[in-house]
Amino acid sequence: MPQQVTIPTVFDDPEFWYKIDVDYEEARRLVQTEEDEDDSTLGEDSQSETDTDEEDSEDSEGPESFGGALLEVFIRRKKRVIEDKYGSVNEFKQRVLTADDDDARRLLNEVYVEYIWIQNQEGEVFESDDDDPTELDLVDDEENLVQETINDEFDLLWPGQPTIGKEVDDGEIVARRYLQTKPVVVRKYEESFEVRGRQSDRKKVVTRLRSDDNLQEQQPEPAEEPIVGKVENLLVEDNEEFRVVGVDFAESELPENSRLRVKNERSIYRDIHSLRNENLVSFDGISEVNKLYLKDIRHGGKFRVELTHGVDGVEFELKTNHKLDEQRSRFKQGFTAVTGIEFEKIYEYGSQDEEYLFNRILAERGTAYENYYEELSDEVQDVLEGNVDTTGNALIGTEVEEFKTCSQCSEKNPASESECEECGAEDFSESVEETVVEVNETSVATYIQNRLDEISPTHPKRDFSGWNVGDRKMGDRKIVETSFSLTDSEGRRTTSSYQEVDVVPHGNHPRPGTVNDYLLQCVYVTYGQSASADDEGYGRLPLYDIITADSLDALIGNALHNAIVGVKDRLISKASEAHEETGEYYGLVDELGPMHENKDELEEIYDPSNDSYFEKHLFYLLKRLYSQTERWGRIGEREADGVLIVPEEDPSDYYVATYDAKLSHREGGYDLGSEEEDQATRYILTEDEREAIENKTGDDGLSAHLLISQNFDEDDFSRIAGHVQENILTYTDGEAPNQKLVFMEFRAVVELYELLNEYWWALRDARIRGKFDSYVIDELNNEQTVDGESFVHFDSDSVANVRENLIGRLERYDRDQLEYYPE
Template identity: 25%
Template sequence: MNNEMTSHDPLSNDDGFWGLLLGKKYDKIPESERTLENLVSEFYIGRTKRTDSRFESIDDLLAELEDQSPDSAQRILLTIWAEEKWAQKSSGSNGFRVETNFEDELRRLEQEGLFVEELADGFTLVWPSKEVRVTTREGNRVRSRLFEQAHPLFVREDGAGEIEVRGAKNRIKKFSKTFTDSDGVNRIERSQTTQHVIDGLASIFDDEIEALTLTEVEFQRTYLPDGSSLSLSNPTGVRNDLNSDAVFQELVDLQSLSELSHLGFNHNKTGKKVELKVERQETGFYFEIKDRYLPESEKEAIQLLIEDKLGISFDNIYPYDVQLRDSYIFHQILTGAVDTYNRYFDDLPDEERSLLNKFIEVAEIDTFECYRCHEVYEEEEPEECEECEGDSFKEDIQREVSIDDEAIHEAALESLKETSATLSDNGINFLNVSIDAYETKNNGYIRATFQEVASAGKEANTHRYEYINYCLGNGRLPRRINQYLLNSVLVVYGKAYLNGRENFGTIDLHDLLITDSPEDLFVSAVRNSTSQFRNRIIGRAGEAFERLQDLHQRGAAGEFDDLSQEERKELKGDYDYNKFERDVFYLLKFMFLFTERWGREGETETDGCLVIPEDEGYFIASYDPKLTYTKKGYDLDAGEKNKAAWYMVTENLGGALSVSLSDNENLDAHLFVSNNFREGQFPYVASRVQEWFEQSENVEKGDIPVAFLPLESLLSLYDIFDRHYDPIIEYPSVKTAFRKAFIEKIRNGEDGYSVVDTDACDAVEERVLQALKGTTRNRTLKDHTE
């Protein structure tokens, strides 16, 4: 062995190659120590058995590498690396049959733009790539450039014309489309079967599978009021809980196996996780196994064991009509699934077919497929194919199923209108329930207003609600609902039903149209929406915090100081005023639940309304976020001063905020929020506001503060609230301390304005910590380990 090998040898000096093999480990090796011996030693760790099966020792591997050219040596190492990655990927049904020369097909892939590396032992690496935009620092500037990002697919030929591909599902899908363009390549497809699998799957309730412990089970729908999904997980096993009285029959039963999503097992021999997933498509469902990191020798044995014990086959597709409820097929057809319609529609009960006929239109189109090149023409048979000049065509009829979303909206509206004006649910009454249509420029909604009255003994509390409900099928949820965090119930059908919708109350369209009690579905959905509402806020606030923190850090680092007009325009294209306004709203909503976002297009109104409960009444403030990419800061010119004063005067005189203001009560403050203020303008803005008040009649005179909330302070307040989230939510005294401290910092300014700076935020946290002292447990909890 040559112990004089240095880091300047061609093989050891290839940073990109060793970065691929070792990942972050390579970055931790000092450049002076990147000799071939050290790099191979690092590569050998964790691959001992795999390497020693080819080379008896690491010394033999090093000797072989030194005897080879750099390219051949890399091929040896890549083969070991690929074999390891192959074992880490799940085996599955990504098989292809190649009737032509495999090497020729690989050359074709290269011509299509894919990078191909042939290795030893039948392995081939195929690297699909895509352009991604990456933001990098270049000297004193930050730039965003396009790079080709590549991820590997691991291809292995068995020598008999069949190959298997492992890797990410989305990349395999793209690879498959290109690979099967050849007449000599066909994907090995699953076959349709009429086998009933429910009885076999029922064994999960009572039979142990040898060598496997059932640790996870998930049903996508249950017998809960809204049909919510159910997941059970326990590393020691879930069978006892699955069979408990609280779950079996109450939430799921044998019929619920048609709603099974996945099963998770622990492989007792290796301790590795094995997952059985149910994948659904138009014509039926099939099973896929996720067996990453299992030794290759164990994978086939486990597949055969699961097939035998559960009575399933990984090679089959199981039609829905043999296994599933009619409602599932109803929603499949409402996705526009032609194959499902062709296969099952005529066999559905009369009620389902009658409903579907109101919402779908089936068009039949004559098609003509060229026998030579398979080009398809519609409506009229051409005399000659434009692609290959062939003159022989296969005639067929193609169906298209279109969905009438407006008809669904009208049907749902009419059903919900049958809801009584007075409802009751577990001691809570819903009074003056009104349901009507609500139209905006882009969407139609179903608006529900009601008063919720909770009472106990002599005490009662009333709260008015407005729910903006939406029929969600195969499209996207309107941005308005999430960007304004509206109270909403979703009437789901088609893809929305099949995929589920987290953190919303939902009503199944099928159930709504056949029920005699739509009010029960509505009340249940409202209950679920209320309980999940804070989860909607938490997720969006967390994402908003990351975006705003990035904006603040980049500004603090001086990235926006010397931008050209074109660069500033590009930044606004990526993150504009509306996105800044949205993210500020998410953070305020997270901390102060009654906050509302306004700022509708074409309306002269403040961007938002901050409403914070106090001992008696509310602290109510309008607020406006201001984004700037200039070094000087946002210019609060005369127009902005006048707008702030206009908001405060008009809202006090009966604008939208008047519903929260008592008679003769002033708006408490107006907040500006910006990532960069011009602090010298603060006194003039406050002065202008007071001038408006002095000139306005019917408004009680007094100091109405203008508050300036820098983005850094908003982020600090969010961080305080997030770090102390549990006690703030659970202890009224801590929540009150946070609110009072924040309000005081707005009110206790000088010269008509206040600045909520980082010192003010520190004072807010100090008040929170003081309040927390009164919540500390003085007793020791029982030690359950005894």
């Protein structure tokens, strides 16, 4: 009778397998079908120790079969590691199945840790003062980390408690902590060790190691030789070691300085040559290049090299997963042999990278100031120091302060603090002196204002006139405001309009919410941390260009053009979101019935206690219909919520109406009392509104005031209209008002927006759009008289009349007769 092989007990330990990323239950399912076919009782926990010898004999094959299934799941994606260590997968499986329990666990752990090792990017390297780094104690007693020594070469550091947390329901494990966590791997060498793992997991370990006085982190060495020519040669010359198949540029010479990725599996040399000839990319410095994608010609495989830009310079880092250390080392050697560029070195920036260095300094990086301020040109330094007439005061200031770093969270704290302001810990590094850079945002805005005051913007498709520059406060920051008349000429159509565009210093602060909430036309001046910000939907103007450009006229003109076009793109998105929300709201209204009986459900969308959301959606819909519409209603100001501006058929005339949004779910409709009457009177008569409207349209005439609500009581209309007229007669000594009072249903605004979307293809034709606008104005002027009082009620019937007239107009044209005139 053949000798029976004893299977290691590790195959009966689910926790061990879950820890090395093997689903124990999945392996069991792999053999279940075969067990069912053989009518086997292998692995059943119900068997007692008194089972027959025959049953024991059957059981002896069970664990081996199940063990094979566990190994099959384990070796997935680990073939490269296994073959490198053991020559073949079968050899490894045989060793595990015939080993004792301790050796089986060791074999599995060693493959697992090396697989995790090659999965991750190269990490931090530390040198140790200990004579034997293989005996490292990397975890304090108080830390929530579990250290597991695999062998003399590898340790694992697990986040979590020493045991694997699990939940068991009816005998089945339903939650396992280690399925959600990944260990950090420590590889020990003769005098140092390296830490690899996911960044989120590795951060805590690295912070702990950096606070240990017995450990020193290896830092890249400074390189003295220039780097620019080497990068240029790499991207334009072929070689026998590898092929460059891609490059990422942080910015390009395209009109918007867009980021650019050039990628082609065959090679990119000809594409780069073409881009350089067209002056679309530059190799004047190294700050523009972010990533290189390469293919190893000799040995196969793809690699990515990232250029990490820091305050000290740029470092080339190999970023590649699933590569053995031998493969990584071989690639590095080949890369250095061909290019002369070494890894683990810092290459300083040169004068060619002035814009990048300028923005690092204005990002308030003290080290960048210390290292590179003198590299900036005299022209740039003079502006920063306030030595030119247009600056007034210096744009930046510096001082030296003492800091210490928290050993727990790495947050910097003033030297005088006894505990960390971030985490409350009391353990710090030694205090060090650092240069602190502070940007004077007001001086930046003043400099921008003075520079814009000197220029006359130009653009190939637009004519600017009446250029005016001023300033105002937006929140607590100073911004520059510009106004001008704009003439567009496209084909047979010439249009003129009054425009206001805000020029907002972006700098190191978030964008002000006011710009997006009010859909203002805006140019962001970028510098410091905002230098690489995505400005889609806005104009963009680098502060560095304002300082160094020979002529600003075309630069400013292009930024203003992008601000005007960009707000339309933002508007389309905002109006679409508003329409989707109103669709859900009116779906509930139609389904549930009376508003006052279903307030709880309706107020989950539009809540009268916080009506700014409703007012914002109303504004987006109106502005999508008529782009000159503005949102007013600024906090602390006694002004209408907004102004609706509809062009009339005569290009010099406009229908202009202030409006107020009224949201309510009360029975009997919105409570239109004396306060609303006084507001309507004030908005019709106030000179402030007249001045703002005159700036916008060239006409100080107000056509109407609109009250817009989703819940009117029509019986109130004549009363309100009568009281408003009485108030006006009182304030004007009996002079009858020319302005109308309009009660506009919110649902009608939504329906008018839907009509615009339905016939967008026709409304692009100026002839059709002009008639459409006139039909809307006709309905806004369609007064009715009740109890002797006149007012306008713009409702769904009004929109139906506009639709009927529009369709009638369209019947006069074939579709191919309609012409598109760009806005």
